[in-house]
Amino acid sequence: xxxxxxxxxxxxxxxxxxxxxxxxxxxxxxxxxxxxxxxxxxxxxxxxxxxxxxxxxxxxxxxxxxxxxxxxxxxxxxxxxxxxxxxxxxxxxxxxxxxxxxxxxxxxxxxxxxxxxxxxxxxxxxxxxxxxxxxxxxxxxxxxxxxxxxxxxxxxxxxxxxxxxxxxxxxxxxxxxxxxxxxxxxxxxxxxxxxxxxxxxxxxxxxxxxxxxxxxxxxxxxxxxxxxxxxxxxxxxxxxxxxxxxxxxxxxxxxxxxxxxxxxxxxxxxxxxxxxxxxxxxxxxxxxxxxxxxxxxxxxxxxxxxxxxxxxxxxxxxxxxxxxxxxxxxxxxxxxxxxxxx
Numbered sequence: 001x002x003x004x005x006x007x008x009x010x011x012x013x014x015x016x017x018x019x020x021x022x023x024x025x026x027x028x029x030x031x032x033x034x035x036x037x038x039x040x041x042x043x044x045x046x047x048x049x050x051x052x053x054x055x056x057x058x059x060x061x062x063x064x065x066x067x068x069x070x071x072x073x074x075x076x077x078x079x080x081x082x083x084x085x086x087x088x089x090x091x092x093x094x095x096x097x098x099x100x101x102x103x104x105x106x107x108x109x110x111x112x113x114x115x116x117x118x119x120x121x122x123x124x125x126x127x128x129x130x131x132x133x134x135x136x137x138x139x140x141x142x143x144x145x146x147x148x149x150x151x152x153x154x155x156x157x158x159x160x161x162x163x164x165x166x167x168x169x170x171x172x173x174x175x176x177x178x179x180x181x182x183x184x185x186x187x188x189x190x191x192x193x194x195x196x197x198x199x200x201x202x203x204x205x206x207x208x209x210x211x212x213x214x215x216x217x218x219x220x221x222x223x224x225x226x227x228x229x230x231x232x233x234x235x236x237x238x239x240x241x242x243x244x245x246x247x248x249x250x251x252x253x254x255x256x257x258x259x260x261x262x263x264x265x266x267x268x269x270x271x272x273x274x275x276x277x278x279x280x281x282x283x284x285x286x287x288x289x290x291x292x293x294x295x296x297x298x299x300x301x302x303x304x305x306x307x308x309x310x311x312x313x314x315x316x317x318x319x320x321x322x323x324x325x326x327x328x329x330x331x332x333x334x335x336x337x338x339x340x341x342x
Contacts, residue, residue, distance in 0.1 A: 001295050002175035006086055009075070015297040016305025017068050023277050024061045024308055027053055030111055031120060034276040037243055041250030042268035047114075049272075052265045055325045056273055056315040064307035089172040093139070093165070100135050103127045129155050186289070197239060207248060215256040224260060225270055225320035228253050229313050232274030241286050242279035246271050261328040273316040277309045 004014035026032045030046055039049035090096060106127060110120040133140040133151075140154070143163070147154035157163075161180045165173045201207045214231060218224045231252060235245035249271045257267045279287035283299040292299050319325060 001297075002086070002172075009072075011295075011297050012301050012305050013068075013071060013075075015291075015295045015302035016307065018295065019280055019291060019302065019306045020061070020064045020068070020308035023280065023306075024057060024064075027057050027272055027276060027312075030114070031107075031117055034242055034246065035272065036117060037246045038250070038268045038272045038276065041247045042254065042264045042271070044265045044268045049265055049268050052269050052325075053272060056269065056312060056319055060308050060311035060315045063311050067307050085169065086172055086175070089167055089169055093167065093176075095136055095138070097135065100131065103131050129159075132158075184290070186293075193240075201239075202248070207252070210252075215253060218256050219260060221260070221262065221323065221326065222317075222320050224253070224256050224262070225266070226317060227256075228267065228270045229274040229316060232271055233278055233313075236275055236279050236282055236285055240282070240284050242275055245275045245279070249275060263327065266326060270316055270320075273312040277312045281306060281309055 001011065001014055001018065004017075005011060027035060028050055029035060030050060035050065035053075036046060039046045042049075103124070107120065107124045110123060115123075132143070143154040143158055144151055147157050158178070159180060161182055162178065163180065164177045167173055214227055215224075218227055228249065232245060232249050235248055236242060239245050239248070250267065253267055254264070257264065279285045280291050281299065281303050282288045283292070288299040292302075295302070
């Protein structure tokens with residue numbers, strides 16, 4: 001956001017591009033919590049789920065990149081004079097070297113060899129902490145000094161609490177400062193509230209009644225997939241939490257897909273395309289709250305510019321209508337796949 005603003009582009013366009021890229025990466029990464037939840041909720045192998053996601057995600061992202069590329073080449077956004085000043089501050093405060101790419105490359109390597117997701121996240125976090133001291137010794141010394149000379153306390157401090165810089169240049173300080181785990185407490189509270197609400201819906205039987213009303217009369221491919229997309233948007237709006245929406249959506253539509261001979265991975269992909277990527281477009285959803293706070297742009301402002309996020313459900317509906325990449329399975333095959341995953 002800082003770089004794009006300095007270059008003179010609209011903050012709404014910058015936020016839309018950032019969110020589109022982030023959510024494409026989120027959907028196709030085995031480290032993604034939503035990808036793991038969607039595949040698990042539907043009883044689908046994680047890597048099979050990701051490969052199937054690519055059928056709709058890649059075309060949606062290509063459309064988004066074409067739009068952003070066109071805007072970047074045609075919109076008159078003269079670079080501001082602050083860009084050189086930011087570069088100067090970056091060079092004077094940080095050790096900028098290609099060696100810093102070692103940590104993300106090692107993380108990708110762990111993903112490629114299919115190391116357990118939790119272990120990969122833990123190892124990547126440890127490598128990131130070590131990287132601060134290896135690649136940014138001056139910054140590390142400053143953080144240790146703030147923590148009273150304790151390396152351990154310094155690590156806990158920059159993970160847990162806000163880390164700020166006072167260079168005298170406000171734009172640069174806001175660009176490199178972080179809020180830590182404590183900065184996410186409002187979002188965590190919202191997620192917990194959404195979970196409580198969702199459990200009330202399940203415990204009182206309201207969700208079961210809604211499920212029967214929606215799925216009992218569905219018998220064809222396109223209406224079922226379209227209902228899944230609409231149901232995902234509805235759940236995102238009502239529960240205000242994408243994780244709960246994925247789990248509830250999987251339980252709501254699983255029998256309808258199995259009854260009509262459609263694959264479980266089609267359900268998991270449809271849920272990802274309608275729940276994970278649209279959560280950020282809803283102002284009261286935990287994702288909408290988080291992204292508007294992190295990017296400094298309100299949800300209603302960046303909504304029209306998140307091209308990938310609303311192209312994904314459109315691609316899902318297009319594939320459902322044409323039948324591309326969709327095949328039938330027998331009831332025995334569906335039950336066997338479910339039992340294997342269990």
